[in-house]
Amino acid sequence: MYDFAVKFYKVIAARSTDFNFVCSPLSVWLILAGMAEGADFYTRKQLFNLLNLPYDECTRQKYYQLATSRIVQTDDIKIYSNRILLLDTGVSPNPSWYDVVTKNNLLSVFTAPIGHSNSVILDTIDYNALWTTEFAAGRIKRSPFYDHVGNLIGFVDLMKVTKLARLGYIKKLKAKMLELPIGENGRYRMLFSMFPESNDVIEALGIVSKDVVFEVFNSFKDSLVPVEVALPRQFISSEIDMRSLIEDLGVTSLWNDPAATRNVSYPPALPSSFIQRATLTMNNHGLYSTSSGQAAPYGTPTGLDPEVGNDFIADRPFLYALFDAETLTCIMASAFSVPTYKY
Structure with missing residues (x-):
């Protein structure tokens, strides 16, 4: 996880024009893990290498359970996180993939009329705590x-x-x-x-x-x-184009190759964008x-x-x-x- 977070932070820092930003490496890690669960062999290999995930499914599920339980809501801790794959109307999620990502709380999947693509990835996280x-x-x-x-x-x-x-x-x-x-x-x-x-x-x-x-x-x-x-x-508030950052980190087929997401949905999801909006109040x-x-x-x-x-x-x-x-x-x-x- 640290290896991914460090690479991720360096890429964002290098692209930042004013070196003033906030982001969530954990949230991006979880979303990419969810997409990897429905990826073809080539794209899954790219994602697993980036995320340091094992090929053993049971071990991955243990990691997911640990990772998704880190954000808790209490009277003194307010961290609101939403990880969404938004599919265009008429695009249907693969039931087996949908079961894996929802059971492990990696992604929420919704449909809405997008028009310009089969899907987009939306990620928000907001922090305000005592x-x-x-x-x-x-x-x-x-x-x-x-x-x-x-x-x-x-x-x-x-x-x-x-x-x-x-x-x-x-x-x-x-x-x-x-x-x-x-x-x-x-x-x-x-x-x-x-x-x-x-x-x-x-x-x-x-x-x-x-x-x-x-x-x-x-x-x-x-x-x-x-x-x-x-x-x-x-x-502090940031809205960051994660797709281009992830491409810089070596994952390129997820967005353009129909085979990469054919196990995510029918027709293939082919996410056209991945945006993370993060806010932090101190x-x-x-x-x-x-x-x-x-x-x-x-x-x-x-x-x-x-x-x-x-x-x-x-x-x-x-x-x-x-x-x-x-x-x-x-x-x-x-x-x-x-x-x-x-x-």
Whole structure:
């Protein structure tokens, strides 16, 4: 899953004109898995290689059950996800394929008059949840925001909190990391990374691999003293053409070859497009309040790597991602580079 998520994120980052986006690798993985279940041998091989799926059906079903159970709805967690194959009126899904994808919750299948094609793939995911501990409303401050090389480009509303936190440092990336729990009992984790020693974040991404992801999780240490954490309050929305990205990742026959989707529907589905719309709201609200103490003075032993210092102030471009705490599955990934208020 990490291997797919890293490849997926790199392709989106390379195509992004402003390096400001949000996406869901998990949602795309599930949709492609659903299409693979009805693909011909050639296309299935392309998709299984990309998704790292085994040919054994029972093992795949175990993966699907695990993957589709990562998104839960509770009073404090609001993640709404819809994965839809929309067939044109008159196109009928293959009953055996339909049974597999619906039983495993990979895709919902609907029909409607499309007119221009046999089918389209529509994917939406919206996130708005409570932190485990809140950022005090009284500590939200309009603050400068800088580009990769330190030029002032605008302003953001920084949410600030002083607390014991988990931070880490990845030497290979020269990246400073922060982990914050979300929801009751930290059901999810939001991971943030900044690159204070790099003038090109996209270049730094070039050496990221699934092994680096594991290194990130292993790098976190609990601070021994309260540290200052500041993040921009934001709402970010993206609509991304996933078809072209997936073609870049080597899956080309799914869209144009009738044989590729002849086991999905009759006539073959031949999806003409695959669009993902994702939104993410980051606000200060949390389940529990936190004291507004003072951060320890610089030089105070923190128990953290020296490169981390004793704060995490996201006042320049940064990456972040939402992970399920139980399995560490990456549900959403994002980059923030465009300030709320332009300079």
